[in-house]
Amino acid sequence: MRLNILKSLFVASALILSALLPLSTAAETETGATPQSAIFAIPAVWPWGYRDRHGEPAGSLVQLAHRLVAIADVPIDYELRPHRRAVAEIVQGRSDFVVLFENPAIDSAAFDLGVVVQTEVLLTARADSETELSMEGLAGQTVAFVSGTYYGEVFRQADKIEKVPVRDVFQALEMLKRGRVSAVLCSDQALYHTLKSLDLPYQNFRMNVFRKGQEGHLYMSRKAMHPELREPLADALEQLRQTGELESIFHLPE
Known part of the structure; x- marks a missing residue:
């Protein structure tokens, strides 16, 4: 007798739950969170x-x-x-x-x-440097560049220079000032904004266009x-x- 009562309660609960589930799902669809931006x-x-x-x-x-x-x-x-x-x-x-x-x-x-x-991609060296600012002139020397940035096939395939990946142009210019690299390769946007931020005069550096129209x-x-x-x-x-x-x-x- 008691077993039959428990079975009846279980069935009744299951029916009520199954009836509520579709309503709950529909409510979530209409009032739930907006789709991910x-x-x-x-x-x-x-x-x-x-x-x-x-x-x-x-x-x-x-x-x-x-x-x-x-x-x-x-x-x-x-x-x-x-x-x-x-x-x-x-x-x-x-x-x-x-x-x-x-x-x-x-x-x-x-x-x-x-x-x-x-933008224009520039090769930059210290003003007192006499190195020719080209891939040929920098053969055997170190060139800093922003890691992960594509500067064209000429630079990607250049194998006679030592490429030094850096976090940003701030780091590259600091390495250049300390003589740890011979030149820096970066866009004019990155170079000029960084020089202005550091209050460094352009006259402290020599620049040459490496790639136009990037x-x-x-x-x-x-x-x-x-x-x-x-x-x-x-x-x-x-x-x-x-x-x-x-x-x-x-x-x-x-």
């Missing part, structure tokens, strides 16, 4: 992306991301990433958008949404979690170009 990965390399003294994201790419999101009016979170991680996440589809220098390794993994900035592009991962945002961001980038705001964001310091 798209991610705009920003390489944490000065002056493109860094944290200011208050710990907040800052830099030219942070400004760009902020304006793109505002104009497109879409849910995108922009987050600082170590350079190599930013590249890896775009390839894997763990981030949706990134701005990187043109790179053959990225072309097969991401859609190119347009040119963001055009372009930074806005990319969207081919495995992006939010492919529907491709057109809105491309349109927002074009609007910034047409209004001149894009040029203003990447204006070189005087």
Whole structure:
């Protein structure tokens, strides 16, 4: 008798629970958390992306991301990433958008949404140095460069120089000042912003253009979690170009 009562209670409880589950699932669908926002990965390399003294994201790419999101009016979170991680996440589809220098390794993994900035890549040495600023002139010597950055095939294939990867141009210039490297290879954007930040006069250095017209592009991962945002961001980038705001964001310091 007691066993039959327990069975009846169990069956009744199961029926009530099964009836409530679909209602609960439906409620979660309608009132649950919003879908995950798209991610705009920003390489944490000065002056493109860094944290200011208050710990907040800052830099030219942070400004760009902020304006793109505002104009497109879409849910995108922009987050600082170590350079190599930013590249890896775009390839894997763990981030949706990134701005990187043109790179053959990225072309097969991401859609190119347009040119963001055009730079010159410079070789820089101390003013008292007599070394010829070219791959040939630097043969057998050390050249610092920002780790993970693509500076073209000539540099990638250069095997007669000793390449020294560094965290950023601050570190590269410090090594140059101490004589630990013979030259620094970096974009004009990175060099001029760093010199201004350190209050170092240009006259302390010799510079030579290594590569003209190196372009930074806005990319969207081919495995992006939010492919529907491709057109809105491309349109927002074009609007910034047409209004001149894009040029203003990447204006070189005087």
